Amino acid sequence: MTIVARFEVSYSQCLDAAGRVTGVLPAFARMPADLIPLYRWMVLARALDQRMLTLQRTGQLGTFASGVGKEAVDVGVASAMQADDVLLPTYRETGAQLVRGVSVEELLAYWGGDERGSDFAVPRRDFPVCITIASHCVHAVGVAYAMKFRHEPRVAVCMIGDGATSKGEFYEALNGAGTWKLPVLFVVTNNQWAISVPRSTQSAAATLAQKAIAAGIPGEQVDGNDLIAVRAAAERALARARAGEGPSVIEALSYRLADHTTADDATRYRDPDEVARAWQNEPLHRVREYLVASEVWRREDEEMLAHECTARIQTAVQAYLQRAKPSPAQMFDHLHARLPAAYQPQRDGAVRGE
Amino acid sequence: MPAITLVEAVNLALARALADDPSVVVLGQDVGRDGGVFRATLGLLERFGPQRVIDTPLAEQLMTGMAIGMAVEGLRPVVEMQFSGFAYVAIDQMLNHAGRMRHRSQGRLTCPMVLRTPCGAGIHPPEHHSESPEAMFAHVPGIRVVYPSSPRRAYGLLLAAIRDPDPVVFLEPTRLYRLFREEVEDDGVATPLDHCVTLREGSDITLVTWGAMVHETLQVAAALAEEGVAAEVIDVVTLRPFDLDTVLASVARTGRCVIVSEAVRAAGFASEIAAGIAEHGLLSLFAPIERVTAFDVVVPLARLEDRYMPDRDRILAAVRRCLAFG
Numbered sequence: 284m285t286i287v288a289r290f291e292v293s294y295s296q297c298l299d300a301a302g303r304v305t306g307v308l309p310a311f312a313r314m315p316a317d318l319i320p321l322y323r324w325m326v327l328a329r330a331l332d333q334r335m336l337t338l339q340r341t342g343q344l345g346t347f348a349s350g351v352g353k354e355a356v357d358v359g360v361a362s363a364m365q366a367d368d369v370l371l372p373t374y375r376e377t378g379a380q381l382v383r384g385v386s387v388e389e390l391l392a393y394w395g396g397d398e399r400g401s402d403f404a405v406p407r408r409d410f411p412v413c414i415t416i417a418s419h420c421v422h423a424v425g426v427a428y429a430m431k432f433r434h435e436p437r438v439a440v441c442m443i444g445d446g447a448t449s450k451g452e453f454y455e456a457l458n459g460a461g462t463w464k465l466p467v468l469f470v471v472t473n474n475q476w477a478i479s480v481p482r483s484t485q486s487a488a489a490t491l492a493q494k495a496i497a498a499g500i501p502g503e504q505v506d507g508n509d510l511i512a513v514r515a516a517a518e519r520a521l522a523r524a525r526a527g528e529g530p531s532v533i534e535a536l537s538y539r540l541a542d543h544t545t546a547d548d549a550t551r552y553r554d555p556d557e558v559a560r561a562w563q564n565e566p567l568h569r570v571r572e573y574l575v576a577s578e579v580w581r582r583e584d585e586e587m588l589a590h591e592c593t594a595r596i597q598t599a600v601q602a603y604l605q606r607a608k609p610s611p612a613q614m615f616d617h618l619h620a621r622l623p624a625a626y627q628p629q630r631d632g633a634v635r636g637e
Numbered sequence: 638m639p640a641i642t643l644v645e646a647v648n649l650a651l652a653r654a655l656a657d658d659p660s661v662v663v664l665g666q667d668v669g670r671d672g673g674v675f676r677a678t679l680g681l682l683e684r685f686g687p688q689r690v691i692d693t694p695l696a697e698q699l700m701t702g703m704a705i706g707m708a709v710e711g712l713r714p715v716v717e718m719q720f721s722g723f724a725y726v727a728i729d730q731m732l733n734h735a736g737r738m739r740h741r742s743q744g745r746l747t748c749p750m751v752l753r754t755p756c757g758a759g760i761h762p763p764e765h766h767s768e769s770p771e772a773m774f775a776h777v778p779g780i781r782v783v784y785p786s787s788p789r790r791a792y793g794l795l796l797a798a799i800r801d802p803d804p805v806v807f808l809e810p811t812r813l814y815r816l817f818r819e820e821v822e823d824d825g826v827a828t829p830l831d832h833c834v835t836l837r838e839g840s841d842i843t844l845v846t847w848g849a850m851v852h853e854t855l856q857v858a859a860a861l862a863e864e865g866v867a868a869e870v871i872d873v874v875t876l877r878p879f880d881l882d883t884v885l886a887s888v889a890r891t892g893r894c895v896i897v898s899e900a901v902r903a904a905g906f907a908s909e910i911a912a913g914i915a916e917h918g919l920l921s922l923f924a925p926i927e928r929v930t931a932f933d934v935v936v937p938l939a940r941l942e943d944r945y946m947p948d949r950d951r952i953l954a955a956v957r958r959c960l961a962f963g
Contacts, residue, residue, distance in 0.1 A: 398743050402743035402744070410709070415733050418730065421703050426710045462694055619779065625879055
């Protein structure tokens with residue numbers, strides 16, 4: 284017998300849960316103060332998440348999928364992207380969308396049930412939230428194909444969860460991306476739960492990153508609660524893609540600290556002790572500890588940042604709550620470039636309220 | 638001007654679109670080196686290269702979904718589903734994404750793609766090759782469903798579908814691929830979508846059909862003419878959005894209507910047409926609307942194909958019942 288192929292999957296971490304340096308710090312993190320802008324995004328994402336939950340509970344927002352606990356993945360990946368790259372997010376990537384330039388008011392509008400919230404002023408080429416699991420993985424392949432076709436140094440970044448890696452589209456996308464060596468990055472936030480189904484039921488594979496290997500593309504695992512490790516891995520993958528070296532998969536190990544959505548009750552299927560333990564690992568704490576230990580962040584800075592976030596969100600919430608309800612015409616006006624004559628009577632009836 | 642088959646007309650339109658617009662790409666399984674299992678893409682790889690005529694891995698969701706991604710990023714992809722039964726997988730992507738991208742983003746992102754698939758029975762293939770999925774696609778908001786029935790219309794409609802700013806499902810009747818030839822001028826002129834075409838005028842009865850059944854329906858109309866019955870034949874051409882007005886105007890003159898469809902009857906597109914006439918043209922009718930369709934059964938393998946599909950006798954019998962009524 285001869286071994287014809289051999290594979291390994293790496294895991295990387297730069298900061299542990301207590302904020303101690305455990306790995307080689309990449310260039311962007313050599314000066315601790317350089318992490319402050321990223322930390323500010325994480326705090327804003329957490330604050331917005333909490334406000335969304337409050338708005339939902341008080342009947343002022345629709346069903347919402349909290350991203351609490353994945354701020355390091357969202358900020359690490361989105362901050363590594365260039366403006367003209369394309370993000371293809373799921374419903375749990377609010378933090379990443381924020382960093383990409385989607386406004387708080389647009390995010391509120393979307394989760395408040397208005398399609399105009401997906402007509403981002405910035406970034407114009409990013410995809411709206413994808414709800415049907417993994418179905419946007421294949422879109423990312425097409426986006427990346429178009430980028431490569433036009434010789435543009437851009438990258439498509441597709442974010443998914445652990446459950447998505449069980450789906451056919453995920454495998455088909457990885458396989459196709461590998462075949463054409465396309466500039467696409469798949470980021471799998473492995474938060475251990477797909478609604479009530481744990482990671483152990485999802486797959487017998489030791490890692491989700493290794494699913495990349497079957498498609499002939501690199502896959503690596505990072506501590507998804509470690510901003511520095513996530514950002515470093517994203518930078519490496521994006522640079523490879525931009526250099527024409529093809530696609531990659533990053534599995535970011537994290538934990539879903541919230542219910543699946545506001546319509547879910549996770550106490551039905553998971554042990555509160557497990558959640559409490561996971562909070563010990565949450566991603567904001569370690570960055571803050573590291574910044575404080577590096578003497579570039581003080582309690583006053585933290586308080587001022589909290590105030591800033593609250594004010595920024597409050598301004599957007601006010602604007603959101605004062606938005607007029609969309610006209611029924613909105614259902615028709617972007618169905619096609621021009622509404623076909625056959626549907627015109629329906630539009631007229633809808634506008635008249637018939 | 639050469640007389641060519643329907644599949645050659647598809648090939649001609651694809652070549653024309655690729656030559657005219659550098660953002661057009663063709664993708665699918667075997668579309669490159671093989672020229673497609675029906676040869677619809679013959680010679681395109683040699684002319685336009687592998688970046689634009691793309692052999693994909695054997696993965697329908699990938700082909701369809703990546704076409705959506707390409708379209709959103711500014712290309713004009715034309716995907717080939719190899720056989721009709723394999724196109725069912727694509728319904729998910731067409732329904733959940735292609736038809737919604739423009740609305741979902743309020744016009745920010747658009748999806749100008751074409752999904753081509755051979756359709757219909759009658760060529761004695763294995764299972765899953767003889768499906769008539771038009772009603773399933775026609776149920777999807779935000780997409781057009783186009784079904785040509787002649788080489789000339791296939792050429793013009795495919796050009797229109799590729800140039801359309803929105804997603805189009807382009808159904809090709811395999812039975813007609815090589816059944817007859819027609820002179821087709823490669824003039825790059827698109828045939829407008831969203832319109833029925835009246836193939837034959839008549840004042841006694843309206844026959845409405847689409848796809849391969851246009852062929853049998855025209856034969857029935859010719860036979861009726863010999864008996865002195867003037868049948869009007871309307872080819873639906875675009876199932877979604879459906880041009881009900883043309884059908885209503887005809888029924889207003891004839892007062893009688895038979896709808897011929899190769900698909901199964903239950904919840905089929907023939908029912909949609911009949912409902913439209915019942916809602917808006919009831920008082921024009923002298924007789925109940927007749928539907929001539931396949932049975933509500935699984936498409937059989939080759940030995941029973943001819944008994945499954947409506948044939949001239951079944952169409953003629955329905956026409957006679959309709960004419961004799963009242």
